[in-house]
Amino acid sequence: MDLAKANESLEESKSVSASLADLSAIPQAAPPPAGKQGALLQKAAESKKWQRRLSAPTLPKKDMDLLQKELAGLTKIRRLERENQLRVGAKYGADEEKLKVGYNNDKIELTHNKPFTALDYDLPHAQYVTAASAMGIPDPNAPQPPEAAMPAAPEVPDETDAPAPPSAKVRGGTLEFAFVWEPEDPILAAARKQHGVLKVHVKKGVNLVAADTGFLASGKSDPYVSISTGGQTARTKTIKKELNPVWDETVEFAGTLGAFLGAPFELRVVDEDMLGKGDSLGEYKTNLNVLKTKTKAKFVQTLPTQGTIEFSIAWEMEDPSLTRARGEVGVLHVLCKKASNLKATDFMGGKSDPYVKVLAGGGQESQTKALQDNLDPVWNQRLVFKGTLYDFVTNPLTLKVLDENMVGGSTALGDVAVDMAPFLRDSDEKKHYSEKLATQGSVDFAVSWERVDAALQAMREAEGVLRIHLKRGQGLQATDTGFLQSGKSDPFVEIIAGEQAKKSAVIEKTTEPVWDEEIEFEGKMEDFIFNPIVFKVFDADMLGTRESLGECQVGIGMLQRTRAKTFNEDLSTQGNLDFRVTWAAGEKAGMRTAADRAAEIKKGRLMVHVKQAVDLMASDTGFLQSGKSDPYVVVRVGGQEQKTKTISKDLNPVWDETLTFEAAVDLFVGTQLEFEIFDSDLIGSDESLGELQVGLEKMWDDAKASRAFNEALPTQGTFEFAVEWAVL
Incomplete structure (x- = not known):
């Protein structure tokens, strides 16, 4: 069968009802990319495999296996409707019919040919009789000759608990078919993901049913309108005792355009009663496919009971920056710095015990520690809140300064609210605030946003x-x-x-x-x-x-x-x-x-070779000691301390002595090598002849290093030494 001719004859054809139950078992495969549409259409039109003729009264297993294999390679067919089967036909009496089945916002078109008379499947009786009479097929309730059973399709695991599709009965004949893959318009596919607001403006009703009875209410109603779509329900106000109500009211539904396109739109006019749910004055059901091509539409709809209802719908896409914020996950940092000149609420002492409670993201809260007896507290405490940027920019940030009480609840010292919308424009900037409290004093804080990916959050x-x-x-x-x-x-x-x-x-x-x-x-x-x-x-x-x-x-x-x-x-x-x-x-x-x-822990060894000093200060006095010193050297490094021997009566001592220090490398890093030369005295404390500090920062990073020094002392003279470093 030529696919183009089949499509051309579609308007003239008569449809036949059937259910291709055995196709529901076709293995699922991913749909082809939109870019392959032309190749698939060409293959569907030219390949004999796609126009394979299936003979009856028996259906050879090899043909069914080949059919399933070829269909799985073209696209994935999901079980549809409550019966979880691909159902063909809603009209009867045509030689040929065409059914469009929605799939992942794309569509599959199934074309069936006239020689369908000999092959049909179990259907509800009323549908079967209608289809059969158009084809000249006897009523199935009439006595039938023995029939060959249709081979069962292979079982495929299904995530749902729906019953298996009905079995088929072969009555002889042939079936020719073809598949056409038509991807959805990419612009419409992208639009389905748009976040926004569906606004329904309910204008008025005219000549509604009078539902109220009684002496005072006779011949009237108290109407309101209830609207359901996209899993949400909203209603207008009630107009008392009126059959021609003018609501002139807008109700809003937030969500994605796709959620509304794929859901029914139901409008109900209800008479509000003091007792009970109220009486229906009429309803109107439709879909919102009109939003595929336009953003606004007006309706004047006759109700099935009596009267008309006038309303309009409009789709308003949200700010693109808000849409971006919905998908941006992170942490809001609120640094509570300090407060000044707070109100004193404690009965004794004229003080307060202030803390800050922060509310963010429309439902999260956290608080700082309380500082006792303080009217100028400095908290410098960071509070963090996790969520999406959208959560925070669409709700104000509120800081409540409170006085902590030992008995009873806390006492309010004032609060401030900050609009978070500026973070939409520049979420990377840290913002600082100094806000006056409504009661007395002020509070200083800073707010910043940090993007966090899933790996970092984990x-x-x-x-x-x-x-x-x-x-x-x-x-x-x-x-x-x-x-x-x-x-x-x-x-x-x-x-x-x-x-x-x-x-x-x-x-x-x-x-x-x-x-x-x-x-x-x-x-x-x-x-x-x-x-x-x-x-x-x-x-x-x-x-x-x-x-x-x-x-x-x-x-x-x-x-x-x-x-x-x-x-x-x-x-x-x-x-x-x-x-x-x-x-x-x-x-x-x-x-x-x-x-x-x-x-x-890595160990290190520092060897300090104390060589000599020249022209040291003379600190000894007395007939025998005058003009001399008895010098020794104290060396400190890495929290350790050692000293050399003492050289008696010498201003140019030569120690030529090595002191060894061993410790964890970390204990050396960041420290200085310290020397202090003392004059040893028999009585009283030893007198300092000068001290010296040397930084060895570059040496600690090396596995081995050595350096020699000859340094001037701050008092008098020079000091000569060398160091050798090794990581053990």
């Missing part, structure tokens, strides 16, 4: 261990007093990571503590990376009190890109801390033994 949500290797402190404050304690401290460190806080060991009587201690925190990476890790250094006292020696804090967001990071941070008072932070995904606290850690 990494942030993974459980693991944050390990902090607390190495040492340098130049800490001396807070102890007394004959034995003067000039010293007993430092320890409290580390706050996320919602957890842990303490280090106490190192007694030193301002140069070496902890070399590993402290672990379990949790998700996102528990730690959004707020700084805080290090608070204290001096431990015998009576259980503690005195602050300063603090520092660091952000560890870089652990999303690198496994570890080493820090040397200045304290807020005096001195600094050396530590290293590592993230171990998938591990638990306590999994690493001391042996594991030792095997992982």
